[in-house]
Amino acid sequence: MKILLIGSGGREHALAWKIAKNERVEKIFVAPGNGGTARESKCENVNITEIDELLEFALEQCIDLTVVGPEDPLTKGIVDKFKMKGLKIFGPSEKAAMLEGSKSFSKDFMKKYGVKTSEYEVFYDVDKALAYLETCSYPTVVKADGLAAGKGVAICENKREAIDAVKSFMVDDIFNGAGQKIVIEEFLEGVEASILSITDGETIIPFISAKDHKQIFDGGKGPNTGGMGVLAPNPYVTKEILKDFEEKIMNRTLVGIREEGFDYKGIIFFGLMITKKGSYLLEYNVRMGDPETQSVLNLMESDLLELIESALIENLKNTEVKWKNGACVNVVLASKGYPASYPKGYEIIIEDEIKDKVFLAGAKLENDVLKTNGGRVLSVVGVGETVEKAREDAYRAIEKVEFKDKYYRSDIGVI
Structure with missing residues (x-):
């Protein structure tokens, strides 16, 4: 199979790494990709971002499946355009992507279908x-x-x-x-949780839960960022919370997707706030989260490509997603100064023994040298039987990554 993967972040590096594990995958074109996908097995970066050019490329290369990473092309109707040309693509239609593309649309949808929200x-x-x-x-x-x-x-x-x-x-x-x-x-007071899920429009299968750490400084202080690290599973998502989520949020969302006639074969991400009165939905995202993806996919035992193919043929009702026991901690290494201004162009050195633990985001490959190219430069993941062992694994690996003025939180995964 030839796959086209759209996006350039750490999420896309993790998706490429996971999809490449399937033996049927011969080649993954990542558009535009980053320094990590440039060096990933079976991958080749292609410098294309415009939807019409991506469509032309997919037709020319006889791409078997396109996977869309970020929200922007989804809200601009890339799925509809690819399907009109008979191409297989994983993601929601432009209409369904409004669940992320417009906060007012999504809140009105929640209200209409009784989804528990503020x-x-x-x-x-x-x-x-x-x-x-x-x-x-x-x-x-x-x-x-x-x-x-x-x-x-x-x-x-x-x-x-x-x-x-x-x-x-x-x-x-x-x-x-x-x-x-x-x-x-x-305003809702409580603990945030991320639940990534996959849907074929008839069934939603929730993935393992995750806890993002949004603020730049230890202890949840300072300005918000795109995410400074993730713990999966989220210890606050108990069996009771999960049951409450499925009954009052997930199942009601599925009713809405069906009633509205959304063409939705893709990822649906539920951003929750767990309060004393149970869980409330803060927002929908219509794609994988970043940096949640890096943790969740490291715990996924199932084959991601096969899961995507099940969604495309509306067979999720007969599909089981298997998970490893234990926990995964993902620590984001950022450029000093992020989320405000920061320098770029510093060399990144990653020791060979931990390469499988590193997912690059704001990094580019220049003359075979990795260099910083963004605020959140990369993620380092650790996996263990317990949260503490996963934390030790991640922070031990961080010592084997170097670039000038690297910054990271020291408390990712601390409960």
Whole structure:
């Protein structure tokens, strides 16, 4: 088989690594890929990002299956375009991808189908949004409606912070149009959990749970990032929480997917808040999470390609996903200065013995030398029978990775 994998992050490196394990896979073209996928077994980077060019490439190369990593091409209808040309592609249609592409669309969907979520209001007009801030309770959450690269959420402790957030989103337009419409919602106190799942539109199979560590500094302090590390499984997702999630969130979401007639054969990611009143849905993502993917796939015993193929033929009801016992800790190594400004172009040295534990993200291969090229440079994973052993494995491996001004949290996986 020839596979086309779209994306350039650590998630895509992990997907390429996992898909390449299937013996039927001869070649994986990664578009545009990164320094990690450039060196991965069976992989070749191709410098293409535009949907029409990707479509042309897939037809020319007789690609057997396309797997879409990031949300942006999904919300722009890449699945619909590929299917119109008779190509196999894994991901939701443009209409279904609105579950991530628009916060107001997804919240209205949750409300319509009784999915357990926080109270919210949608605003198109800045004056009405500011007027609402006079009466709402605090803390409150302000969200850009559109895609904002994971940065369009502000948790506001008081009215002053909320006013600043609303103005920066709607007036200053810091997200280039994504914040022209906003959602203001009730703040929920608790512990976040990520549950990646696969669906064929008729069945949803949840994957093992994960706990992301969003803030830049130890102890959950400092500004939010794209994620500084992950523990899987999430110890807060107990059997009771999982049952509550399946009944009040997952199953009701599936009803909505069917009722709305969504063409959805892909990943659905549930971002949860576990509170004293049970779990609430914060958001949907329509693709794998990053850095959750790196941890979850390391614990997946099942063949990912076979799982994807089952979804494409609507056979998930007869499919079982198998998992390894134990835990996986993924620690993100970032460039000093992230999530603000940071330098690029530093050489990355990874000792051979830990190469299978490293997934590259913000890194490029230049004249056969790996160099930093982003804020979150790479992930180092550790697997063990217990969380503590997984942590030891990950942090021991970090000592064998070097680049100038590397930064990482020291408490990933600490409960």
